Amino acid sequence: MAEFIVAIELGSSKMTGIAGKKNLDGSISVLAVVKEDSTTCIRKGVVYNVDKTVQTISTIVKKLETALKAKIAHVYVGVGGQSIRSIKNTTVKELPQDTIVTQDMVIELMDANRSMQYPEQEILDVAIQEYKIDNQYQLDPVGIQCRHLEGNFINILWRKSFYRNFNKCFDNAGIAIAEVYLSPLALADAVLTDAERRGGCVLVDLGSDTTTVCVYNKNIVRHLAVIPLGSNNITKDIASLQMEEKDAEQMKLKFASAYTDPNDIDLTQTYPIDGERSVEMSKFVDIVEARMQEIIENVWCQVPSEYYDKLLGGIVLTGGGSNMKNIERAFRNHTRLDKIRVARFVSHTIQSNHPAITAKDATMCTVLGLLARGDMNCAGDEFSSTLFATDAPTAAPLADGPKSPRPLIETAGKGIVQTEAEKAEAEKARLRRLQEEEERRRAEEAEEEERRRKRENSLLHKVFTGLKTFGKKMVEDEEDDK
Numbered sequence: 001m002a003e004f005i006v007a008i009e010l011g012s013s014k015m016t017g018i019a020g021k022k023n024l025d026g027s028i029s030v031l032a033v034v035k036e037d038s039t040t041c042i043r044k045g046v047v048y049n050v051d052k053t054v055q056t057i058s059t060i061v062k063k064l065e066t067a068l069k070a071k072i073a074h075v076y077v078g079v080g081g082q083s084i085r086s087i088k089n090t091t092v093k094e095l096p097q098d099t100i101v102t103q104d105m106v107i108e109l110m111d112a113n114r115s116m117q118y119p120e121q122e123i124l125d126v127a128i129q130e131y132k133i134d135n136q137y138q139l140d141p142v143g144i145q146c147r148h149l150e151g152n153f154i155n156i157l158w159r160k161s162f163y164r165n166f167n168k169c170f171d172n173a174g175i176a177i178a179e180v181y182l183s184p185l186a187l188a189d190a191v192l193t194d195a196e197r198r199g200g201c202v203l204v205d206l207g208s209d210t211t212t213v214c215v216y217n218k219n220i221v222r223h224l225a226v227i228p229l230g231s232n233n234i235t236k237d238i239a240s241l242q243m244e245e246k247d248a249e250q251m252k253l254k255f256a257s258a259y260t261d262p263n264d265i266d267l268t269q270t271y272p273i274d275g276e277r278s279v280e281m282s283k284f285v286d287i288v289e290a291r292m293q294e295i296i297e298n299v300w301c302q303v304p305s306e307y308y309d310k311l312l313g314g315i316v317l318t319g320g321g322s323n324m325k326n327i328e329r330a331f332r333n334h335t336r337l338d339k340i341r342v343a344r345f346v347s348h349t350i351q352s353n354h355p356a357i358t359a360k361d362a363t364m365c366t367v368l369g370l371l372a373r374g375d376m377n378c379a380g381d382e383f384s385s386t387l388f389a390t391d392a393p394t395a396a397p398l399a400d401g402p403k404s405p406r407p408l409i410e411t412a413g414k415g416i417v418q419t420e421a422e423k424a425e426a427e428k429a430r431l432r433r434l435q436e437e438e439e440r441r442r443a444e445e446a447e448e449e450e451r452r453r454k455r456e457n458s459l460l461h462k463v464f465t466g467l468k469t470f471g472k473k474m475v476e477d478e479e480d481d482k
Contacts, residue, residue, distance in 0.1 A: 002068065002069075002070040002382050003021060003313050003377050003379055004016070004019045004020060004021050004031055004068060004070075004146055004377070004378060004379050005019065005020055005021065005022065005212075005374035005375075005376070005378050006019045006061075006072050006074075006075045006076065006373055006374075006378040007075065007076040007077070007078070007191075007370035007371040007373075008054075008057065008075050008078070008367075008370075009063050009077075009078045009366050009367040009369055009370060010038065010042055010045070010047070010058060010077070010078070010079065010080075010081075010166075010238065011042065011045070011366075012039070012042055012043065012044055012045050012081070012205070012207060012208050012209035012230070012232075013037070013038065013039060013207075013208040013209070013232070014035050014036065014037060014038055015035070015036045015037075015038040015042070015056050015057070015060060016033070016034070016060075016364070017033070017034040017035075017036075017060035017061065017063070017064050018030060018032070018033050018034075018364075018367050018368070018370075018371050019031045019032040019033075019064050019067070019068055019072075019378075022116070022375075023351075025349075026348075026349065027226050027348070027349035027350070027351055027402045028348055028349070028350050028351065028368075028371065028372060029090075029352070030351065030352035030354060030357055031067070031068060031348060032063075032064050032067035032068055033296030033352075033354045033356055033357065033370045034060045034061075034064055034067070035356070036056045036059055036060055037056075038053075038056055040052050041053040041055075041056055042081075043209065043419050044079040044081055044082035044209045044210050044228055045080050045081015045082055045084075045207070045209065045226065046081040046082055046083065046148075046162045046165075046166075047162065047165040047166055047169055048160075048165075050100075050168055050169055050172070053165075053169045054169050054172045054173045057169060057170065058173045058175075061075070061173070061175055062158075063064075066140075068379075069097065069382060070281060070379050070380060070381065070382045071379070071380030071381050071382075072175075072378055072379070072380060073176065073377075073379060073380040074175070074177060074178040074376070074378055075175060075177060075178060075376055075378060076177075076178050076179050076180075076181065076348035076370050076371070076373065076374045076378070077170070077177055077179075077180050077370075078085055078181050078182070078183035078186055078366060078367070078369075078370045079124070079166060079181070079182060079183060079212060079417060080182065080183035080184055080210075080212060080226065080366075081162070081226060082209075082210055082226050082228050083157075083159045083162060083204075083226070084124070084156065084157070084158050084182075084184075084212075084220075084224065084225075084226045085156075085157055085159055085224065085225050085226070086127075086128075086154045086155065086156050086157070086223055086224040086225065087155050087157060087463060088101070088115055088152070088153070088154060088155075089113055089153050089154075089155050090150060090151065090152050090153070091109045091112045091113045091150070091151045091153070092148070092149070092150045092151075093108065093109055093148075093150075094147065094148060094149075095107060095146065095147050095148070096147070096151060097147060098147075098163055098321065099145065099146065099147065100143060100144070100145050101133070101142055101143065101144050101145075101146060101149055102142065103142050105149060106131070106141060106142060106151070109131075109149065109151035110126070110128075110151065110153075110331070113126060113151060113153045113155065114126065117315065118155075118157055120159055120160055120161070121157040121158065121159060121160065122157065122158050122159070122160045122163045123156070123157060124156050124157065124158050124163075124182060124417045125156045125182055125185075125415055125416065125417060126153050126154070126155055126156070127153065127154040127156065127220060127222075128151070128152075128153055129152040129153060129220060129222070131149065131150065131151050131152070132148070132149075132150035132151075132152065133146045133148070133149065134146045134147060134148050139271060153365065154221065154223070154224075156182065157225055158366070159305060161375060166336055171305070178374065178376050178378060179373075179374070179376075179416065180413050180416070180417040181370055181373055181417065182306070182371075182415035182416075182417060182476045183212075183366050183370070184203075184205065184212045184214050184224060184226075184415075185214070185221065185224075185415030186366065186370050186372075186373055187203070187205060187212075187365055187366045187369045188203050188214055188216065188221070188369075188370060189369055189372070189373065189415075190264065190334055190346040190348065190365055190369030190372060191203070191217065191316065191318055191343035191345075191346055191347065191365055191369070192316060192343075192472065193313070193347070194219075194471045195312075195313060196216070196313030196314075196316060197216045197219050197313070198219050198313075198438045199217075199272050199287065199311075199313045200215075200216060200217040200218070200307060200310040200311045200312050200313055201215075201216050201311055201312075201313030201315065201316055202214070202215050202216075202299070202303055202311060202314075202315045202316070203215075203216065203316050203318070204299055204315060204316070204317050204318070204319075204322075204331075205318050205319040205366070206229070206230065206231060206295075206317060206318070206319040206321025206322050206327075207230045207319050207320065208230045208231055208232045208320060208321075209228070209232050210226050210227060210228055210229070210230050210450075211226070211227040211229055211230055211232045211298070211299060211319075211321070212224075212225075212226050212227075212300050212319075213225050213226075213227065213302040213303070215302075215303055215304065215307055216313075217307055217310050217311075220362045222304065222307060223303070223304050223307075224251060224318055224439060225302045227295070227298045227299065228295065228304070229291075229295050229298060230295075230321060231252075231320060231321040231324070233291055233295075234252055234287075234288055234291045234292065235248045235252055236248070237258075237287050237288075237290075238251055238252055238284070238287060238288070240287075241273060241279055241287075242273075243273055243274070245347040247273070247274070251271065251273070251284075255271050255284060255290045256284075256324060256325070256327045257288065257324065258287070258288070258289070258292045258324045258325065258326045258327040258329070258330035258331075258360060259289065259292075259326040259327075259329040259330040259333060260285045260289065260326070261449060265281060265282050266281055267275070267280070267282055267283060269281040271284050271442060283331050284381070285327065289330075292324075293330075293334060294312050294331055296330060296331055296334040296335065296462040297334060299335075300334065302333050303380070307408075309420045311337065311339075312339075312430075313339070314338070314339025314340055314341065315337055315339050315340050315341070316341050316342075316343050317331065317336065317340065317341070317342045317343065318342070318343040318344070318362045318365050319362055319363070319365070320361070320362060320363045322342050322344070322362050323344075323361055323362060327342065328340040328341075328342060338373065340361070343362065343365065344360050344361060344362045345360040345365065346365050346368045346369060346372070348368065349366060362434070369467065401408045
């Protein structure tokens, strides 16, 4: 039976499917890559046309199956796009004196946080920041004695309607999902170094319709936001010079620079628009730099002020937009951070001859990050090599049943998103656990009541009570005699 991992990234300009195999030496061999235009069904990273998205997903899977000569049983999927944002939340638990914190207490705090309701928003993942134990902060509070336990969390949200559309697309396409990951966090795992995550950095994914900002410090994601601005906005600005967007895109790729030194601007130079028209270099520079400045300023506004001086890893740029000339200089000018790095490829060792991979132009980093995260064989039955086979091969059964609920402690902040079926199963498990705890509490109360009743009915208790009553009566009689 074939063995491979399949990942699909739902991008604004293209949807990418990739299949690969992990080798014993830790490297990844890419077996197939398929790209399909997604501009008619995905806008700013989210599904807005379900039917066309279903068709595109189905096309990608079929093309991958043809290249792999095997059925695909399930796929790994990345989600991102506009409306994803993070928000801080704190849950508190007051405890009796000298209580030792247990794992169950920590899970209760996480459950309370997960149960938070946001209007029209769905919690996709939770990044644990730290726990406050009385007046001290700890990453792991279990075993510590305290009276006040406080959990600080970053909840990563997405619109419920987008979440439902996403699940509906794969259900309608008949494609089972092995795991859903938050694309920005999978990307961070693939391109950031340990030193950058630990010392603090800002990861900026410059996409076509959106720009995603992730702030890391001490190996924890501290903030996540998606800005509805991308390199397509620059293309549209250039197209305002009365030209087709495809021509504007070509001009951008050929002439655009994120920063141009004023001394390098030639007032007599022009760039050709078509056979008869042209645009002055100075005007073209102004158009590109104005939009680029807006994107950079919006990125910097997303960095919480408390981390301005805690970014030892600087800013890491990736995505197709990071290929623009002088992009590092532009970010350096507007953020005043000297340490700027462009991550054009993932840190994993990738073996492939595919042009999209070997280009190392930062456009495949996210989907390669999704592929690297996968650890489940996605292969179904192999295609029959016999032309007139009597028994046609059938696809492996889809894993349509929900997986067992995964422990909150193990998955928190890992960018693992539950499907609707998994959410329902996890909620059942939570209610089951609460019911068991309630039954255990009632049983303990009943046992305590039984022990109390037995004490009251015991002979010694009756004698003690009788003596107590007799003594009380004698005292009352003496007082009456006085």
